[in-house]
Amino acid sequence: ETGVTQSPTHLIKTRGQQVTLRCSSQSGHNTVSWYQQALGQGPQFIFQYYREEENGRGNFPPRFSGLQFPNYSSELNVNALELDDSALYLCASSLAYSSNYGYTFGSGTRLTVV
Amino acid sequence: SQQGEEDPQALSIQEGENATMNCSYKTSINNLQWYRQNSGRGLVHLILIRSNEREKHSGRLRVTLDTSKKSSSLLITASRAADTASYFCATDAVRGGGSNYKLTFGKGTLLTVNP
Numbered sequence: 448e449t450g451v452t453q454s455p456t457h458l459i460k461t462r463g464q465q466v467t468l469r470c471s472s473q474s475g476h477n478t479v480s481w482y483q484q485a486l487g488q489g490p491q492f493i494f495q496y497y498r499e500e501e502n503g504r505g506n507f508p509p510r511f512s513g514l515q516f517p518n519y520s521s522e523l524n525v526n527a528l529e530l531d532d533s534a535l536y537l538c539a540s541s542l543a544y545s546s547n548y549g550y551t552f553g554s555g556t557r558l559t560v561v
Numbered sequence: 562s563q564q565g566e567e568d569p570q571a572l573s574i575q576e577g578e579n580a581t582m583n584c585s586y587k588t589s590i591n592n593l594q595w596y597r598q599n600s601g602r603g604l605v606h607l608i609l610i611r612s613n614e615r616e617k618h619s620g621r622l623r624v625t626l627d628t629s630k631k632s633s634s635l636l637i638t639a640s641r642a643a644d645t646a647s648y649f650c651a652t653d654a655v656r657g658g659g660s661n662y663k664l665t666f667g668k669g670t671l672l673t674v675n676p
Binding site: 451480482484486487488489490491492495502503505535537539547548549550551552553554555557 | 591592594596601602603604605606609611649651662663664665666667668669
């Protein structure tokens with residue numbers, strides 16, 4: 448059984464650029480969530496995808512968008528990068544309608560915007 | 562917004578001692594989960610306690626939940642240097658239809674276990 452895999456592990460981008468982060472779900476999981484974790488803070492929910500559709504969204508602007516593919520892998524896209532977007536981005540997979548099981552997180556992508 | 566708030570923000574103990582971390586939250590929950598994070602990397606799920614449970618054990622971990630006080634505690638017994646990490650509580654809100662939705666995290670407790 449594979450865990451959650453995220454790529455790349457580190458990324459440096461310039462303000463105004465666009466970035467795509469990738470996530471492969473744990474085998475058997477059909478839901479993918481993305482979280483942003485600023486330094487010294489807890490993770491903040493960005494959005495969740497289930498059956499290739501957005502299933503819920505946190506307080507993030509529309510320049511944060513995502514995709515889920517038929518194999519349940521996912522992408523997080525951020526347009527018009529701002530300095531405050533510098534953070535650790537975490538992907539988590541889970542099984543929908545099984546809310547009494549924990550989520551499986553990837554190791555994250557460290558994004559630095561300069 | 563942060564739902565859970567861990568207390569203390571930082572805790573330093575000696576190897577072999579017990580470590581207790583507390584978490585408070587604001588709204589009704591379906592379950593509460595504790596996660597561990599080493600050096601700003603991925604989160605590792607430790608234990609989940611449902612809203613109708615009061616106490617749960619897993620190895621050296623003991624979690625309690627008091628829904629009337631909207632609080633939880635995580636006890637790590639006989640701590641080891643390898644337990645050094647940040648610990649987060651997260652609440653799981655279930656929307657109508659039963660689909661799990663999102664985790665809302667606190668800011669975490671940084672635990673340092675000295676050899």
